[in-house]
Amino acid sequence: MLAQDFLQRIFRPAVLGLSAYKVADASNLIKLDAMENPYHWPDSVIDAWLATMRNCELNRYPDPEAQKLSAVIRSTNSIPETSGVLLGNGSDEIIQLLLMALPQNSVVLAPEPGFVMYKQVAVSLELNFLGVPLLPHSFELDLPKMLEVIRLHQPSLIFLAYPNNPTGNLFDADAIKAIIQAAPGMVIIDEAYAPFADSSYMSVVSDYPNVLVMRTVSKLGLAGLRLGYIVGHATLINELNKLRLPYNINILTQASAHFALTHPDIFAQQILNIREQRSLLLAALNALEGITAYPSAANFILFRTPANQATRVFENIKQHGVLIKNLAHAGGLLQDCLRVTIGTAAENTQFLHALKHSL
Numbered sequence: 001m002l003a004q005d006f007l008q009r010i011f012r013p014a015v016l017g018l019s020a021y022k023v024a025d026a027s028n029l030i031k032l033d034a035m036e037n038p039y040h041w042p043d044s045v046i047d048a049w050l051a052t053m054r055n056c057e058l059n060r061y062p063d064p065e066a067q068k069l070s071a072v073i074r075s076t077n078s079i080p081e082t083s084g085v086l087l088g089n090g091s092d093e094i095i096q097l098l099l100m101a102l103p104q105n106s107v108v109l110a111p112e113p114g115f116v117m118y119k120q121v122a123v124s125l126e127l128n129f130l131g132v133p134l135l136p137h138s139f140e141l142d143l144p145k146m147l148e149v150i151r152l153h154q155p156s157l158i159f160l161a162y163p164n165n166p167t168g169n170l171f172d173a174d175a176i177k178a179i180i181q182a183a184p185g186m187v188i189i190d191e192a193y194a195p196f197a198d199s200s201y202m203s204v205v206s207d208y209p210n211v212l213v214m215r216t217v218s219k220l221g222l223a224g225l226r227l228g229y230i231v232g233h234a235t236l237i238n239e240l241n242k243l244r245l246p247y248n249i250n251i252l253t254q255a256s257a258h259f260a261l262t263h264p265d266i267f268a269q270q271i272l273n274i275r276e277q278r279s280l281l282l283a284a285l286n287a288l289e290g291i292t293a294y295p296s297a298a299n300f301i302l303f304r305t306p307a308n309q310a311t312r313v314f315e316n317i318k319q320h321g322v323l324i325k326n327l328a329h330a331g332g333l334l335q336d337c338l339r340v341t342i343g344t345a346a347e348n349t350q351f352l353h354a355l356k357h358s359l
C-alpha cells in the first residue's frame, strides 16, 4: 500500500489535485465527439503515402528541426517570411511549452467557456488561470471585463481561440484588436479550426510582436499524427524553442504530414463537404422544437436542449449508437449544452434521427 503522505511528499499539490483528461470510449458508436474529419483517403492515395513510408529510417532519430516539413507548413499557411515557426506534438504540446516558459505566479487569461487544456496545463504548472465569461447568447468577448482583468492582473499570456471551442464563433475583430493592444504579454490566437473558417490572424503576426498564431493538422484530418505549429516573432519562437524536446516530431509524423500537405487536393473536397454539412445540420437542428443551435465557423455545432435535459438527451443519443459531447456538467454558459462534430452526410442523418428520438 502507498501511504497518502508518500504521495504528498513526492508530488506537488497541483498535480495531486488534477484529474486526467478523460476520453470517452467510442467502440461501436458513430464518433461525433472529438472534431475529427470523418473521411479517410482513397486507396490510391494510401498507396502513394505508404510508398513514402518505405524511406523512413526508423533506426535513426528524426530531423530535430523537421526542416522539410517546416518548409511545407510555411508555404501552405502563407506564413510571413520573417516570422518564426515552432512545431509541436499536437498544439496541446505547444500550449504546455508556452506555459512552461512563464515566470512563477504568472497570470494566464482566457475567455470561458474555452479549450480545456489552457486551464488544465496552467493549473498543473501552478500558474494563476483567470477565466472571463463570454457574453450569454452571442458568446462574444466581454471586452470591458477582459480589459479590466488585463489592467488589474497583467497576464503574461492570453489565449483566444479563433473560432472558439466549444462555442464555434469567431470573436469580434475590434474586441480582439483592443485586447492585443492592451496586453502586456503574449496573445495566442488559437486557430485549430482554420480550415473551416473564412478569417485568420496569420498575416497579423508581422504587425504585433506579441501576437502568435497557433494551428494544428488535427481538425483538418490528421488527428492521428499529432502535429501542431505556432507562428510568431522570431525572437519569441527562439526562446520557446529552447524548451522544446529535440525530437518531438517523430519521423513517421514528419513524413506523413509532408506527404499530406503536399497533396492538398486530398482535403479540399472533404472540407467543402464538411462545411456544406455544417449548414444543413445547423438548419435541421434549429428546426427541432426545443433545440437552439448556434452558428459555427468550425467543424462542430454547439446546441442547447430544453432546461435540465442535456444529460438525458446525451445518454439517449448514445443508446441510439451516436457519441457526441456532453458539456452540461461544465455549468455556466454551457448549462443544457451539447456539442456535435460534423460527420459524413450519413452520420449526420443518423445523429439527427437519434436526437429526434431522444428529446
Ligand SMILES: *Cc1c(COP(=O)(O)O)cnc(C)c1O
Binding pocket: 035, 089, 090, 091, 092, 093, 115, 161, 164, 165, 190, 192, 215, 216, 217, 218, 223, 226, 227, 228
Ligand atoms: C482540438 C484543439 C486543440 C488541440 O489540437 P491538437 O493539435 O490535436 O493537440 C487546440 N486548440 C483548440 C481550440 C482545439 O479545439
